[in-house]
Amino acid sequence: MLKLCNGLISPTSGDIYIHDRPIEQFDPVELRRTVGIALQHAPMIKGTVYDNLALPLKLAGKKLSKAKALSYLQDVGLDESFLDNDIKDLSGGQRQKVSIARTLVNRPAILLLDEITASLDPQSTKEIEHLIEYINETYQVTIIWITHHLEQAKTIGHYTWIIMEGEIVETGESSFLASPKTEKARQFVKGGLT
Amino acid sequence: MSFTALAMTLIFVLIPLALSKTLKLGLEKDTLIATIRSIIQLLIIGYLLQFVFDAEHAVYMLLMILLMIIAAVENVRKKGFFIEGITWKVALTLVMIELLTQGILIGLNITPPTPQYVIPISGMVIGNAMVLSILFLNRFLAEVEAHEEQSELILSLGGTPKQAIHSQLISSIRASMIPTIESQKTMGLVQLPGMMSGQIIAGADPLQAVLFQLLVVFLLLTTAAMSSVMLGFLAYPTLFNERMQLKTIRKA
Numbered sequence: 001m002l003k004l005c006n007g008l009i010s011p012t013s014g015d016i017y018i019h020d021r022p023i024e025q026f027d028p029v030e031l032r033r034t035v036g037i038a039l040q041h042a043p044m045i046k047g048t049v050y051d052n053l054a055l056p057l058k059l060a061g062k063k064l065s066k067a068k069a070l071s072y073l074q075d076v077g078l079d080e081s082f083l084d085n086d087i088k089d090l091s092g093g094q095r096q097k098v099s100i101a102r103t104l105v106n107r108p109a110i111l112l113l114d115e116i117t118a119s120l121d122p123q124s125t126k127e128i129e130h131l132i133e134y135i136n137e138t139y140q141v142t143i144i145w146i147t148h149h150l151e152q153a154k155t156i157g158h159y160t161w162i163i164m165e166g167e168i169v170e171t172g173e174s175s176f177l178a179s180p181k182t183e184k185a186r187q188f189v190k191g192g193l194t
Numbered sequence: 195m196s197f198t199a200l201a202m203t204l205i206f207v208l209i210p211l212a213l214s215k216t217l218k219l220g221l222e223k224d225t226l227i228a229t230i231r232s233i234i235q236l237l238i239i240g241y242l243l244q245f246v247f248d249a250e251h252a253v254y255m256l257l258m259i260l261l262m263i264i265a266a267v268e269n270v271r272k273k274g275f276f277i278e279g280i281t282w283k284v285a286l287t288l289v290m291i292e293l294l295t296q297g298i299l300i301g302l303n304i305t306p307p308t309p310q311y312v313i314p315i316s317g318m319v320i321g322n323a324m325v326l327s328i329l330f331l332n333r334f335l336a337e338v339e340a341h342e343e344q345s346e347l348i349l350s351l352g353g354t355p356k357q358a359i360h361s362q363l364i365s366s367i368r369a370s371m372i373p374t375i376e377s378q379k380t381m382g383l384v385q386l387p388g389m390m391s392g393q394i395i396a397g398a399d400p401l402q403a404v405l406f407q408l409l410v411v412f413l414l415l416t417t418a419a420m421s422s423v424m425l426g427f428l429a430y431p432t433l434f435n436e437r438m439q440l441k442t443i444r445k446a
Contacts, residue, residue: 007439009439045348
């Protein structure tokens with residue numbers, strides 16, 4: 001679903017608006033820089049952490065300074081010694097952090113997170129959750145996060161959509177998760193449906 | 195060489211047939227088909243070349259080259275099923291290579307514009323370009339499929355289709371060119387090239403044979419570079435749609 005918002009795929013029906021503008025009216029490159037996405041498996045290019053952080057600017061024909069790269073690393077809670085590390089040497093959690101930092105380099109207005117904690121251990125998941133809250137405040141960026149962890153939606157999300165089999169079951173401020181109105185949403189919250 | 199002598203060389207076909215039968219390799223049918231096809235095809239081309247050389251008319255020469263290009267395009271087309279408009283892309287590539295190589299050879303008076311020179315050289319150039327194009331397309335498909343996630347990542351960060359496919363394109367071009375370059379490094383040391391050997395057996399001066407072989411070596415380098423580069427740059431845009439999205443590769 002998030003790939004639809006980032007323009008990596010197009011909807012077969014329906015419309016998507018970004019800031020009241022249909023996404024078809026965006027130039028694909030402009031759209032993808034405005035709406036950043038951190039993909040589920042945090043794909044990386046070969047090379048170092050710096051090579052990956054510098055990628056968005058390199059694609060635009062610009063260069064990322066070492067100082068700026070270090071500040072992005074700091075923002076995602078990674079030590080500056082990671083900058084020259086080979087990407088192959090990072091853990092799953094560290095890769096996700098680099099992936100998020102790399103998406104931030106484009107300074108997107110909207111940040112899409114595609115099940116980024118799905119394959120992480122509890123400790124790394126907690127770190128990513130804190131990181132997302134920090135980024136939301138520091139970068140003032142709208143974050144849309146797809147998750148199967150109900151607690152993440154309850155504690156971090158301001159607004160929640162419960163989507164089942166492609167349909168929105170219930171939506172509202174995340175507090176509704178305490179007492180959903182629809183039967184399907186109630187069952188989902190109880191853990192009866194996934 | 196007489197037809198009787200040629201008939202005796204069929205011993206060289208009997209040996210692999212016997213080995214295949216004894217070791218149950220299951221290659222008897224294919225060996226027989228390959229032998230019969232090569233006899234028929236080469237005899238036909240021999241008589242055809244004889245006719246074209248005797249006729250000394252440019253139209254026949256051009257028809258021969260056209261025939262070679264059509265046969266080569268047909269062979270490459272099947273391997274490029276995942277590229278839209280592969281037929282005309284391969285045809286354009288082969289025509290451009292043929293025009294460039296013959297243009298230089300004839301334009302600079304290196305070889306005369308007669309069928310005896312133009313047709314065999316065209317055969318080597320087009321044949322080599324065909325093999326190189328097949329090598330390139332096989333590798334390119336494997337690279338695109340293996341690195342789909344990386345292409346998607348680059349697109350998602352605001353990269354263009356060319357940037358998203360660049361490393362796959364370059365490594366496919368390199369991979370398809372390497373066999374030509376490597377085989378040329380050992381030429382004369384490990385193997386005597388076919389054309390040169392043929393000329394020497396037919397009684398030509400070995401030095402003249404070497405000079406012509408060198409011409410072919412240089413030609414094939416250009417052919418190798420041009421066929422994969424040109425086909426690559428014609429092919430990659432068709433993997434994306436107008437919204438710069440990677441299309442699903444349809445299976446053969």
